[in-house]
Amino acid sequence: DTGVSQDPRHKITKRGQNVTFRCDPISEHNRLYWYRQTLGQGPEFLTYFQNEAQLEKSRLLSDRFSAERPKGSFSTLEIQRTEQGDSAMYLCASSRGDSSYEQYFGPGTRLTVT
């Protein structure tokens, strides 16, 4: 299967711990996006990369959040000092640069902060 993959699928952590999620995009896609989705809401944009460059970050992305895409392939999203309000589904999507309206999503990482 050559779709977007995310790891882990589920993560339970205690408040104050750091967590890191990984996303592997579709191989020929140069754009990679991170979204957050809470229950009953649509995905909310967090940040995106074109190749290895992080081009935009949402106001939702506080200082505790950091994302990287060091070689323009996979990406990581780290949350430091997790809070209960960080509990959500974290979704990764990828697209070709010239068709960013056509984004393909991974299965998501469900984070629960206790």
Place this chain on the structure above:
Amino acid sequence: QKEVEQDPGPLSVPEGAIVSLNCTYSNSAFQYFMWYRQYSRKGPELLMYTYSSGNKEDGRFTAQVDKSSKYISLFIRDSQPSDSATYLCAMRDDKIIFGKGTRLHILP
């Protein structure tokens, strides 16, 4: 007013019925309009996208965009129980904005 408004439902219809799902929006700069389907605890799956106004058909699915009214629709013909999911509308100017999603139940 939110940029994209979508009735969260739930919407329950009998199998075989035509389903109509809708969104309204306020930003006239939106040019691309997408519909995603999301099953429980899964990532969204792109169903269709439309550029500007008009209709687009793909199998049992038809997307309509009316930019003059800032209103988009997704029609599902001959609905099946497997169509039961949350349907998200999404729109793009410099980034994609999603609606909240409408939960759809197709009753066998």
